[in-house]
Amino acid sequence: MVAHLLKLKLDLLRNSFKRTPWQLVGLIIGGLYGLGMLVMVLVGLAVLGAADTALIGTVLVLAGSALFVGWLIVPVVLSGLDMTLDPARFTTYAIPMRSLLAGLALSSFIGIPGIITLIAAMGTAAAYWQHPIAAAAALVCGALAALTCVVAARAMTAASTSLASSRRFKDVSGIVMLVPLMLLGPIMAGISTGLSDFSAYLPKLADTLSWTPLGAIWAVPADMSGGAFGPAALKFLIALATLAVLLWIWQTCLAKALVTPAYAGSTSRSAGKMGFFGMFPQTPAGAVAARCLTYWFRDPRYSAGLVIAPLLPLVMMFAASQSGGLASMGLILGYGGAFAAFLVAWSISSDVSYDNTAFALHLATGLSGRDDRTGRVMAAGVLALPLGLLFTFAGAIASGNWAAYPGMLGLMLAATGAGLGLASIFSARFTMNVPLPGESPMKAKPGNSFLATLVQMSGFFGALVLCAPVGVFLVIDLVQGQTTLAWPALAAGAVLAVVYVAVGINVGAALYNKRAPELLLAVSVDR
């Protein structure tokens, strides 16, 4: 039975290549990336082996604990990360719990993160080339550690299933967890500056961690290499107990999940709440705009973008704050507004892909390309422009440089216009392999990466080119140390934005009118 489950996972993987060769390209690229990382890790480990045993222990325990925490957290953030072997699909086949657990755990190693974790964990043996006995122990402990990682991930997933089966929780949790991830850089920098003598603190932290379930397994070979066999044995027991407890949690939650079918709790609500439909002109284009705007707030795949876009300039600003003062932070914030607005505007480049087959309604109602494009542009514009305005305004206040304000506005307008215009054309031509409606916004579609990256890159590059006329004014000002061209930059930005949007809608509409059935066919392949 375990072998069957493993074979199932392999078959699923292989069949996914048959659908499109891009899947294979993506897997190869992902695999090469993983392989590169792995080689670096292994070389690093071997080099580390030259150091004294205490340092080896400290590094491995800390790194190992971090890896373990990663496996615990990632499945929650990426709800539905890898549900190819979703336990819920096995409910009707009376598979013995023991076989199911073993099969699911081992199948986690079929896949890039799993296999790399396994090899890297067992590769810690390379760090003990001066201590053969510890190296042998590291091989065993590494395998055990990798197993603990995947079991922990599975246990977390199973434990959160009951919560996650509620649609609202799924919608919100994915987005909420994004925020700390985005701000990881600033948070870590804050911690490291807070603890000025961090390096002195690390061995102590490692020592403490080595007695906890997080670090125990990694400390076993380290202790053995130092001759501390007693503590090593104790820590090995802690590690075994950890695995046992995790297995028990997983089994209990899984057993419960298997007999509790997913139930989407909802209360019926009566008519009358028309939301955005009451606010937009009640024309075809207005209706599309209202629908898209509703989706921006109700569909986590859109809202995630809405959360990320404003955070990016903040992260950029943080980087600047390390070097410059408040004035340069303000400028970054102001010009970063253009980037945030562009990101929101560019999001509609995968609009049709996000619609998936619901797009059939636009087709069946005989909606014209112009109305479809205009509506989508209106919705994204309504969000992008205020966001950009907010950032440029905040930037001007923070920097106190009001002379530069028109320039910031001009760049923001040009970037928004370029994003909307380009996206209107791209989304009428290309469909992408995006998370399906109802899936986690962070769900990575294996193999999508190559073509999607190509489209994204051309969008970003195109926007850069389109913003160049405004950029020229700003750069001249910057070089000359003046702001005389700020107003011309605003004028150019405003005119260009209108032109870009108009051209984008026209070209996009023509493409849409010609290819709408083909777009529907392309998105219905993936459903």
Next chain:
Amino acid sequence: MTNPIAPSSGGTRPPALSIRGIAKRFGEKIAVDNISLDVPAGSFYGLVGPNGAGKTTSLSMATGLLRPDAGQVLVQGVDVWAKPLEAKKLMGLLPDGVRLFDRLSGEQLVTYSGLLRGMDKDTVAERVKDLLAALDLTKDAGTLVVDYSAGMTKKIALAAALIHAPSLLVLDEPFESVDPVSAANIRDILHDYVNSGGTVIVSSHVMDLVQRMCDHVAVIAGGRVLAAGTVDEVRGGMSLEDKFVELVGGRNQTAGLQWLRTS
């Protein structure tokens, strides 16, 4: 193969839907192989066939969702693929196997469907209310469609297809997972609609339903039309189900699953 019948409402109305030699191939597989059909105006037309017969593919091509490799489709004389926007105004479509904009509430979705067709908002609001009441969805009007049951989802999609009062309704599997009471209500609505001069095409694989409900039927299998005409002509004294099995074949003549016995 086709058997045009004089329209029930008399006169010389052109066929509500006229399919001329449409074909579609997906890779190696020929999904629809040269299908021609005439659906008389004012008829209640059933389209039956086994799974994978090409029903959904044919209907998608007839309604402008899927571009045919060959052939022509006319809706009241308007070419669907030459003048799609004009032809689609005449049709209401309930597609099978496609998603809905399910993050909208039921009320919003039906309104959306009306507004997309360029109807004015007062008419839309009035009809949405009527439709929700007729389909027994009023108390769930504000619930998101994603939280609807399968049957409710079918009903809200039907409402979205009806809102512009089309003269031709194309319904792909309209009764799937709809409860019997709602199904009876829907049948009443459709009969009234046909009696007032509208034309309905339904695809189904429930033969009983088609025999009772429809006046015309076409049997499709393997991407071809095996028989078409009035229900009485096609079934020729047999029950539609027996005739269907006779036409399509594929009944297992063996003794079945010998081991699947409890005693």
